[in-house]
Amino acid sequence: MNGRVLIGAAAVALSLLLASSAAAAPHGKGTPKGRLAARGYHLYGEYCLSCHGANASGKESAPANSIGSGPYRTQQRQRGIAPSLQGVGALAANFYLRTGYMPLAHVGLQPRRQPQQLSDGQVRALVAYIASFGGPKIPRPQPWRGNLSQGQALFTEHCAGCHQVVAQGGYVTNVIAEPLRVPGMDARTIAEAVRIGPYIMPTFTYKALSERQLDSVIRYVLWAQKPHSPGGWGIDFLGPVPEGLVTWFIALPLLIGFCLVLGRRLRT
Amino acid sequence: MSRFRNAVVSGLVLLLGRGRPRPEKDPSRIVPALPPNPAAELAVLALLGLSALSALGFVLVYAFADDLPAQNQLLGLTIGGAFIFLAVALIVVGLKLVPTEEIVEPYPPFEHPGEQQVLAEVLEESGSRFSRGGLFKLGLLGAGGALGLALLTPAVSFGPLFQVKQFLSTPWRRGRRLVDETGKPYKASDIEHDNFYLAFPEGTPDQGREQMGASLIVVRLPPSTLRLPPGLRDFPADGGILAYSRICTHAGCAINMFRSPLFQPDEPRPAFVCPCHYSTFDPATGGTVIFGPAGRPLPMLPITVDGKGYLRAKGNFDEPVGPSWWGVRMYRPNP
Numbered sequence: 136m137n138g139r140v141l142i143g144a145a146a147v148a149l150s151l152l153l154a155s156s157a158a159a160a161p162h163g164k165g166t167p168k169g170r171l172a173a174r175g176y177h178l179y180g181e182y183c184l185s186c187h188g189a190n191a192s193g194k195e196s197a198p199a200n201s202i203g204s205g206p207y208r209t210q211q212r213q214r215g216i217a218p219s220l221q222g223v224g225a226l227a228a229n230f231y232l233r234t235g236y237m238p239l240a241h242v243g244l245q246p247r248r249q250p251q252q253l254s255d256g257q258v259r260a261l262v263a264y265i266a267s268f269g270g271p272k273i274p275r276p277q278p279w280r281g282n283l284s285q286g287q288a289l290f291t292e293h294c295a296g297c298h299q300v301v302a303q304g305g306y307v308t309n310v311i312a313e314p315l316r317v318p319g320m321d322a323r324t325i326a327e328a329v330r331i332g333p334y335i336m337p338t339f340t341y342k343a344l345s346e347r348q349l350d351s352v353i354r355y356v357l358w359a360q361k362p363h364s365p366g367g368w369g370i371d372f373l374g375p376v377p378e379g380l381v382t383w384f385i386a387l388p389l390l391i392g393f394c395l396v397l398g399r400r401l402r403t
Numbered sequence: 404m405s406r407f408r409n410a411v412v413s414g415l416v417l418l419l420g421r422g423r424p425r426p427e428k429d430p431s432r433i434v435p436a437l438p439p440n441p442a443a444e445l446a447v448l449a450l451l452g453l454s455a456l457s458a459l460g461f462v463l464v465y466a467f468a469d470d471l472p473a474q475n476q477l478l479g480l481t482i483g484g485a486f487i488f489l490a491v492a493l494i495v496v497g498l499k500l501v502p503t504e505e506i507v508e509p510y511p512p513f514e515h516p517g518e519q520q521v522l523a524e525v526l527e528e529s530g531s532r533f534s535r536g537g538l539f540k541l542g543l544l545g546a547g548g549a550l551g552l553a554l555l556t557p558a559v560s561f562g563p564l565f566q567v568k569q570f571l572s573t574p575w576r577r578g579r580r581l582v583d584e585t586g587k588p589y590k591a592s593d594i595e596h597d598n599f600y601l602a603f604p605e606g607t608p609d610q611g612r613e614q615m616g617a618s619l620i621v622v623r624l625p626p627s628t629l630r631l632p633p634g635l636r637d638f639p640a641d642g643g644i645l646a647y648s649r650i651c652t653h654a655g656c657a658i659n660m661f662r663s664p665l666f667q668p669d670e671p672r673p674a675f676v677c678p679c680h681y682s683t684f685d686p687a688t689g690g691t692v693i694f695g696p697a698g699r700p701l702p703m704l705p706i707t708v709d710g711k712g713y714l715r716a717k718g719n720f721d722e723p724v725g726p727s728w729w730g731v732r733m734y735r736p737n738p
Binding site: 292332 | 479
């Protein structure tokens with residue numbers, strides 16, 4: 136009895152699966168050939184399909200009222216849901232899944248760094264599936280080949296505007312520039328982010344920033360994880376001007392107050 | 404050798420042979436003579452020595468211990484110790500070695516008790532010749548105010564109040580090429596989508612970095628997204644390369660943030676953001692302010708592509724560069 140129900144359910148599920156893949160077939164190529172990519176194809180259906188659409192083609196022209204603004208929606212005006220993933224390659228898939236940016240909790244939120252949400256095997260399978268549409272491979276940066284001082288100069292010019300000079304992160308109008316001084320930051324993640332330009336970050340192509348220059352930038356960011364500190368309260372390496380503010384507006388009043396207390400006790 | 408021994412012995416005698424109290428009664432003294440306090444003296448000497456050692460320690464840490472992990476703390480400990488030992492030494496001197504005796508001397512009585520009343524009366528009556536007190540006060544106020552104004556006038560030199568001509572000239576001229584911070588000229592093909600580039604005028608010393616009107620921020624946008632006002636339609640080069648002054652029109656900071664949305668439905672349009680007060684400018688509409696305290700659009704530079712593909716200026720900015728001042732809209736930069 137139970138077995139019959141199970142078989143029936145499996146048949147229904149299989150037919151649904153076949154029907155969905157048959158429906159998707161005209162738009163793309165359906166189940167990819169490789170075993171890993173095929174597993175990724177099913178995971179894609181589980182985690183990504185509802186936003187990124189069939190065959191990773193994206194949902195960019197959904198009418199605004201198809202989403203609306205519910206109790207958990209932060210974005211009121213929404214013309215599209217998610218971009219196409221065709222051609223973004225293994226690079227982007229690996230970046231978004233390993234940083235925990237994706238799967239996103241709610242459409243319209245800025246993806247923020249959090250623990251990786253899928254297992255390593257699932258990530259590999261999804262990356263293989265997205266890579267089957269073509270696109271750049273996962274980069275292999277070699278930060279030890281880079282030049283630290285050149286990296287600092289490049290970082291100051293291209294990145295520090297938003298990420299602060301020791302990669303502390305910061306704010307841009309309406310969004311947060313992610314801090315890069317976080318546990319587990321690694322060279323590959325930085326290289327991927329620079330090449331993608333996630334969310335509102337500018338995109339740096341190989342022409343704008345060569346591989347060697349990127350190595351230097353990565354070396355600087357990795358150095359900035361633990362910059363040289365001469366001791367004391369570094370106020371998070373925000374720089375000499377905030378340090379001066381602390382001196383003038385916190386340390387100096389404290390000292391003056393101390394002097395006043397001393398003077399009062401001796402006077403009586 | 405014997406001379407050296409003599410020196411050592413005499414030095415020791417000098418140092419140690421002072422402990423003997425010398426009973427000395429001098430009736431002419433004001434401060435009563437107290438017996439010496441060798442223990443306190445020794446303590447003071449020791450404290451002064453510690454202070455000197457701490458100060459020398461500061462010098463050593465500053466000069467040689469550059470790579471210590473806690474250099475700042477050591478510097479603070481040594482210099483603070485020097486001050487604290489010095490202070491304690493002085494306290495010991497004050498409490499133990501300097502005789503303290505309070506001598507009270509009473510104030511003399513007032514000599515002319517009646518004269519105070521007379522003085523007050525004189526003051527009261529001498530104002531009776533002024534029949535128009537209000538006018539007099541007004542005159543005083545006028546003189547004082549004018550004097551204050553005269554003293555404040557030099558402050559005008561701090562900023563432009565009447566002389567704004569210097570802000571209307573920039574190094575940009577027709578035909579001047581755009582170069583990067585190393586002096587390498589930009590080609591139109593160097594400017595890619597979704598990135599931003601800093602540009603300077605060619606042929607100015609150090610890329611004209613000292614001049615406010617020199618630095619540019621250059622982006623390429625899809626031509627279909629441009630909604631430039633009529634006067635700026637021919638300012639972009641190659642369809643979508645736009646060059647703006649990098650100096651925010653609010654407080655004159657250098658713009659160094661570019662919002663470049665990867666997926667436009669989520670984060671609508673590309674924008675420049677100033678790091679000081681988050682003024683946000685829309686490059687697609689001629690640098691108009693879409694957020695923040697800036698009061699006027701970012702000045703735009705007309706550019707073109709020459710025969711060899713290099714970016715060149717077509718003239719000067721459409722508006723005065725830099726932070727705004729009263730009447731900024733009445734001026735146009737020199738052509």
